[in-house]
Amino acid sequence: MNISVNMPPCVAFHNGHFTAEDLITKVTRSGDLAGVFYDTDAWRALPPETAIYQVEMLKSPQGEGELYAGTTHLNPGRIGDEFYMTRGHFHQRREQGEVYFGLRGTGLLLLQDEQGKARFEQVSPGSVHIIPGATAHRLINTGTEVLSALAVWPTIAGHDYAALAQGFALRVVLQGGKIHGKEVQNG
Ligand SMILES: O=P(O)(O)OC[C@H]1O[C@](O)(CO)[C@@H](O)[C@@H]1O
Numbered sequence: 093m094n095i096s097v098n099m100p101p102c103v104a105f106h107n108g109h110f111t112a113e114d115l116i117t118k119v120t121r122s123g124d125l126a127g128v129f130y131d132t133d134a135w136r137a138l139p140p141e142t143a144i145y146q147v148e149m150l151k152s153p154q155g156e157g158e159l160y161a162g163t164t165h166l167n168p169g170r171i172g173d174e175f176y177m178t179r180g181h182f183h184q185r186r187e188q189g190e191v192y193f194g195l196r197g198t199g200l201l202l203l204q205d206e207q208g209k210a211r212f213e214q215v216s217p218g219s220v221h222i223i224p225g226a227t228a229h230r231l232i233n234t235g236t237e238v239l240s241a242l243a244v245w246p247t248i249a250g251h252d253y254a255a256l257a258q259g260f261a262l263r264v265v266l267q268g269g270k271i272h273g274k275e276v277q278n279g
């Protein structure tokens with residue numbers, strides 16, 4: 093079952109020195125996520141333009157001490173029995189952490205250290221998540237509505253996707269009507 097819902101309206105950022113022109117919006121579609129979902133046949137069967145998530149972030153100045161603030165809106169849906177999720181990444185600058193704030197919907201934040209040890213945190217409106225340095229993070233929508241979370245992270249953090257080319261140690265699927273975190277043998 094794949095629900096493709098329209099993306100929610102922009103989350104308005106009201107800040108002393110940011111205006112709507114300072115908002116960067118990026119949509120990630122199923123076609124952008126080759127190799128991310130484990131059921132390749134189901135992924136191929138989905139029209140590649142299917143919107144999976146949208147990130148709206150502020151155009152912060154870059155540099156030490158500067159922060160990005162961005163809201164990820166992750167659609168509900170599954171590819172095969174695997175819930176829609178973000179690509180997930182480590183930060184290039186491993187020592188840089190990130191904070192997530194649950195805004196809407198229900199889901200999971202998958203966190204994984206460099207030794208491959210993975211754990212979940214429940215995401216819901218009002219939840220706050222401290223992502224320490226050297227911890228990969230992926231948002232997963234296990235609900236039936238859009239999952240939205242605000243993130244704040246250093247502009248110098250960068251994204252390292254290559255370190256997760258083998259994927260995360262856990263996948264989240266719906267089986268027998270229940271949500272399962274499944275260990276993945278070969279990443
Ligand atoms: O880059 P990914 O793993 O697709 O995650 C989506 C977005 O979530 C964030 O971690 C927070 O919004 C951004 O850094 C990232 O671009």
Ligand SMILES: [Fe+2]
Nearest residue numbers: 181190229245
């Ligand atoms: Fe991040």
